[in-house]
Amino acid sequence: MKIKVLKTSSSFLTGLLLAAWLCGCAALPGAFAESATPGKQPLQRGQSVQVIIQFKGDVADPSRPDFLADLSRTVAVRVAYVRPMSGSAHVLRLEVGEDAGPIEDLLAKLSQRPDVLFVEQDAVMRHQQTK
Amino acid sequence: MKKKAIGLLLFLAAVVLGGLVVMHPSVSGAGSSGGPSAAPSCAADGGTDRIIVAYRDPSFVRSAAATLQGAHPAVSERIRGLSARAGLELAHFRFMSGNAHVLQLPRRMTTAEANAVAAALKKDPAVLYAEPDARMKPLLVPNDPRYAEQWHYQAPAVVPGGINLPAAWDKTTGAADLVVAVIDTGYRPHADIDSSRIVPGYDFISDALTANDGDGRDPDPADPGDWITADESASGHFLGCDVTNSSWHGTHVGGTIGAKTNNGLGVAGVNWTSRILHARVLGKCGGYLSDIADAIRWSAGLDVPGVPANGHPAKVLNMSLGGSGLCGATYQGAINAAVAAGAVVVVAAGNSNMDVANARPANCDNVIAVAATNRAGGRASYSNYGTKIKIAAPGGDGATADSVLSTLNAGTTTPGADSYAYYRGTSMATPHVAGVVSLMLSRTPALTPAQVLTRLQSTARSFPTQTGSDCTTAICGAGIVNAAAAIENPAPATTGIQPSLVVAGGNAFALTVNGNNFVADSVVRWNGADRQTTFVSTTQLTADIPAGDTATGAVIPVTVFNPTPGGGTSNAQNITVNNPVPEITSLSPSSKAPGGSGFTLTVNGNGFVGASVVRWNGAARATTFVSSTKLTAFILAADITDEGDILITVFNPAPAGGVSAAKTFSVKKILAAAGSGGGGCFIATAAFGTPSEKHVALLRAFRDRCLLPSKAGRAFVDFYYAVSPPIAEVIAGHEALRFVTRLGLLPLVGAAYLTLHLGAASVLGGALALFLAALAMWRIRRKTAEA
Numbered sequence: 001m002k003i004k005v006l007k008t009s010s011s012f013l014t015g016l017l018l019a020a021w022l023c024g025c026a027a028l029p030g031a032f033a034e035s036a037t038p039g040k041q042p043l044q045r046g047q048s049v050q051v052i053i054q055f056k057g058d059v060a061d062p063s064r065p066d067f068l069a070d071l072s073r074t075v076a077v078r079v080a081y082v083r084p085m086s087g088s089a090h091v092l093r094l095e096v097g098e099d100a101g102p103i104e105d106l107l108a109k110l111s112q113r114p115d116v117l118f119v120e121q122d123a124v125m126r127h128q129q130t131k
Numbered sequence: 132m133k134k135k136a137i138g139l140l141l142f143l144a145a146v147v148l149g150g151l152v153v154m155h156p157s158v159s160g161a162g163s164s165g166g167p168s169a170a171p172s173c174a175a176d177g178g179t180d181r182i183i184v185a186y187r188d189p190s191f192v193r194s195a196a197a198t199l200q201g202a203h204p205a206v207s208e209r210i211r212g213l214s215a216r217a218g219l220e221l222a223h224f225r226f227m228s229g230n231a232h233v234l235q236l237p238r239r240m241t242t243a244e245a246n247a248v249a250a251a252l253k254k255d256p257a258v259l260y261a262e263p264d265a266r267m268k269p270l271l272v273p274n275d276p277r278y279a280e281q282w283h284y285q286a287p288a289v290v291p292g293g294i295n296l297p298a299a300w301d302k303t304t305g306a307a308d309l310v311v312a313v314i315d316t317g318y319r320p321h322a323d324i325d326s327s328r329i330v331p332g333y334d335f336i337s338d339a340l341t342a343n344d345g346d347g348r349d350p351d352p353a354d355p356g357d358w359i360t361a362d363e364s365a366s367g368h369f370l371g372c373d374v375t376n377s378s379w380h381g382t383h384v385g386g387t388i389g390a391k392t393n394n395g396l397g398v399a400g401v402n403w404t405s406r407i408l409h410a411r412v413l414g415k416c417g418g419y420l421s422d423i424a425d426a427i428r429w430s431a432g433l434d435v436p437g438v439p440a441n442g443h444p445a446k447v448l449n450m451s452l453g454g455s456g457l458c459g460a461t462y463q464g465a466i467n468a469a470v471a472a473g474a475v476v477v478v479a480a481g482n483s484n485m486d487v488a489n490a491r492p493a494n495c496d497n498v499i500a501v502a503a504t505n506r507a508g509g510r511a512s513y514s515n516y517g518t519k520i521k522i523a524a525p526g527g528d529g530a531t532a533d534s535v536l537s538t539l540n541a542g543t544t545t546p547g548a549d550s551y552a553y554y555r556g557t558s559m560a561t562p563h564v565a566g567v568v569s570l571m572l573s574r575t576p577a578l579t580p581a582q583v584l585t586r587l588q589s590t591a592r593s594f595p596t597q598t599g600s601d602c603t604t605a606i607c608g609a610g611i612v613n614a615a616a617a618i619e620n621p622a623p624a625t626t627g628i629q630p631s632l633v634v635a636g637g638n639a640f641a642l643t644v645n646g647n648n649f650v651a652d653s654v655v656r657w658n659g660a661d662r663q664t665t666f667v668s669t670t671q672l673t674a675d676i677p678a679g680d681t682a683t684g685a686v687i688p689v690t691v692f693n694p695t696p697g698g699g700t701s702n703a704q705n706i707t708v709n710n711p712v713p714e715i716t717s718l719s720p721s722s723k724a725p726g727g728s729g730f731t732l733t734v735n736g737n738g739f740v741g742a743s744v745v746r747w748n749g750a751a752r753a754t755t756f757v758s759s760t761k762l763t764a765f766i767l768a769a770d771i772t773d774e775g776d777i778l779i780t781v782f783n784p785a786p787a788g789g790v791s792a793a794k795t796f797s798v799k800k801i802l803a804a805a806g807s808g809g810g811g812c813f814i815a816t817a818a819f820g821t822p823s824e825k826h827v828a829l830l831r832a833f834r835d836r837c838l839l840p841s842k843a844g845r846a847f848v849d850f851y852y853a854v855s856p857p858i859a860e861v862i863a864g865h866e867a868l869r870f871v872t873r874l875g876l877l878p879l880v881g882a883a884y885l886t887l888h889l890g891a892a893s894v895l896g897g898a899l900a901l902f903l904a905a906l907a908m909w910r911i912r913r914k915t916a917e918a
Contacts (some may be wrong), residue, residue, distance in 0.1 A: 041690040126417040128479035128558035
């Protein structure tokens, strides 16, 4: 009897753990997959998101470590400089160390900085051929 | 010498006569029955050198055709009659079916000239109809073996969903100096794509895994394949991406725009000549917005950090890509920059069967967003729709053969052999429009992006109905792109003008012209003359009409002209310029003495126009228009021979116009009757100040009682009054002259006084006595001096 209970319990626990693991995996989107779920989704540890940002004219070199550190403090995630782009904009990467809020919230925080002209996610586009 | 001169004259005469003989039509063969004339020069619009005439009585043709045709006397007689009606020499060419007769014109004529001849012939009661024997040409049909499967290029009469390309190809197949950018997955070399038309592009994909070619950005936009395996989709960088074979999407799109055409191989492309620039931005599972924005600017010739300058800036950018969301600053900034650089940006509407308002970059400003239609011309089932759609084009739907056929590669992952395939999507619709835009710019390079859009939309074909998924202008743009119409300016048409009635003599004003098919280069014409025109929309123009255009009443035709290619002159709308009713306020002079010479009468008033005429007792006089408030007219000497009151009026002709109220002009003697004490004595009046001054009054009394009663006296007075006024005017203006004149007149005044009181005889006797006394004294003095 005792063994039966143990077996049942362990099966149940294993099932729970498996379910938890699957849910956890499902919660981790790929770097290049479009989000199919409407609404804000929190960023999770290990995730990185590219953003396009344009600063106002008085920001001379946004790739400076001290400036990036300041940006990091704004969004509470590590901000890495990727490259300059056309139109006087820059590509940055937000590297989530600890679980963070949705990307929309991080973008909102950045856009509220007085030295930011605009910021948006460096979204992925697809070709428009259909099956 | 004399003989040599005669000989030279004879020689010249022979040359002239010989030339006349050679040039006579009967010798040159033109107009002779039974054969065509010598090859004429080509008319600018092709035109024709023949007219087809059908007769009401078919027996004429039958009997004439049964004999020697052109030599039949009835034929000759009939042709003589027709020639007389047409006002030129026609000749028999041949009889044809339908009881018709083909006549030879004396020369090749434009279509318009030939139509005029036909119209004249139709007035002959024996003629049933007449029309130019127009020259027809087969539409250009490429020899590519799979061209017949490309229904999406056909004329709508053949395939309702086609974009009418064959008729466009008759006019242009593209220009080599134009570049079209394909911002896409890159391209594969293909036997049916001319490698010499591919200009150096760039691979903008910055993520090496997405690029799938071993690195990030590089100068090679070749497409290595964008397949996604099941494993890749399950985890890692491409987690969640659709499992798919390589699409070779850029190769398919590029083939629609510019596959090698008429080369006996494969398929045709919209543009046979222009060059293609590939900017690779889409790799495995798509591409980043930042890379796409850089590619947009670079394709248009703008700088991108870290990327070599583009040596072949494109005038058309094809973007068969997109995603969800609002446009955003990145997309809009890049698009605006490209458009400002002169590029036309053509983008796919998206395939989510939703309102395009949430699909970017189709929802951005300054783009031509393209919806997809099917073979029947209805909306493709997947195509996004909405008010931000500018135009529609074939994207295919349903059966495979009803999709869009273009170049492809057979490799499922890495590149394989060249192939062709049917694809569908707004991706496929977009290069149809980009290709047509490239044909437009090949023909009219100066078109701005805004003008391109205006013309695309104004020439678009109406959506077919009863397709089962009808497009409307509310959801699918202005219509289905019409290649043949888009490469030309449309012919304008007017529906109304405002104002349509003005009064002559007014100020400059703005004329509004309403109609259809107006373009940015449309010009409003006032009586055939260009006027400064502002393009408001395809249905409205405004023109600045100067005051001079309405100085005189008239009915003026107003037309709109669209320049070539295509274009033309619209129907006319008439504006009526009404003449006002004139009014006279004063005349100068207002009177004249009879018997004088002709003079210029100045008429002051209102409502005068260029055609105003001054009338003297109802008779017109030569009138000069000075302004809307002043006229001058020359009055003849014969008009003022007799005293009397003359009615002066001003007449304005139609439209409207009329006759003014009369002003009186007096022809009267300046002098009064004898003894009346009338005015005059100009010099005395000027010297003494007023006519009533006692010295002046004395002189007037002397005039009235001593001079006027006699003929000689009257003649003297007339002479005096003719010459004295200007002298009096000078005296009156100088005080010193007045003083001297008063002194000089005193003896005359004294003599006048004595005459009036003692009589003329007494005055004369006294004057004689004084003279004799003076003479005696002079003789005494002389004798004294001699002694």
